[in-house]
Amino acid sequence: GIQVEQSPPDLILQEGANSTLRCNFSDSVNNLQWFHQNPWGQLINLFYIPSGTKQNGRLSATTVATERYSLLYISSSQTTDSGVYFCAVYGGSQGNLIFGKGTKLSVKP
Amino acid sequence: NAGVTQTPKFQVLKTGQSMTLQCAQDMNHEYMSWYRQDPGMGLRLIHYSVGAGITDQGEVPNGYNVSRSTTEDFPLRLLSAAPSQTSVYFCASSSDYWTNYGYTFGSGTRLTVV
Numbered sequence: 001g002i003q004v005e006q007s008p009p010d011l012i013l014q015e016g017a018n019s020t021l022r023c024n025f026s027d028s029v030n031n032l033q034w035f036h037q038n039p040w041g042q043l044i045n046l047f048y049i050p051s052g053t054k055q056n057g058r059l060s061a062t063t064v065a066t067e068r069y070s071l072l073y074i075s076s077s078q079t080t081d082s083g084v085y086f087c088a089v090y091g092g093s094q095g096n097l098i099f100g101k102g103t104k105l106s107v108k109p
Numbered sequence: 110n111a112g113v114t115q116t117p118k119f120q121v122l123k124t125g126q127s128m129t130l131q132c133a134q135d136m137n138h139e140y141m142s143w144y145r146q147d148p149g150m151g152l153r154l155i156h157y158s159v160g161a162g163i164t165d166q167g168e169v170p171n172g173y174n175v176s177r178s179t180t181e182d183f184p185l186r187l188l189s190a191a192p193s194q195t196s197v198y199f200c201a202s203s204s205d206y207w208t209n210y211g212y213t214f215g216s217g218t219r220l221t222v223v
Contacts, residue, residue: 097154
């Protein structure tokens with residue numbers, strides 16, 4: 001099946017810094033999503049981005065499907081950005097999303 | 110508010126007990142699924158449903174049953190709880206089976222089996 005790898009596994013930032021999170025996947029996909037799990041456990045859909053670039057405020061994402069990777073950019077980070085960021089791709093055979101293991105982001109004031 | 114509602118939020122079970130985790134959505138989504146989240150493992154699919162009356166197994170189905178009698182509800186049953194089922198359980202729904210576009214998660218159920 002499709003493998004999804006995220007890097008780095010952990011990231012500590014000072015408030016105001018920028019960061020880039022990476023997601024590599026092992027096969028071609030027609031769906032890629034980024035999620036944020038906040039410190040209270042809630043999973044929030046950030047982007048549906050099978051290809052191209054999207055922006056939402058301080059967050060943006062780029063997927064290069066032909067090279068099998070996606071990047072999530074966080075600019076001017078805030079403490080509320082802390083949590084775990086998951087990349088997920090559509091697995092196809094079971095109609096489910098296959099998740100990476102996540103990047104745990106800690107933003108210090 | 111529209112969304113996915115899970116109950117209970119927390120539960121402690123003794124080994125061998127059974128229980129049902131409830132999941133309901135009011136967005137008229139056809140596709141619903143259950144995941145479990147364990148430290149260092151990400152989220153893994155337990156069971157899923159593409160519509161009322163249709164369910165199928167995911168990656169880690171053993172020890173769990175599901176049914177889908179209505180579009181809105183997708184309960185997950187633990188038949189005989191084991192400590193290995195200690196986890197956080199998430200229910201999710203989507204309007205589009207083929208892309209999972211607009212995937213929405215419930216707030217989770219934290220289950221401890223002692």
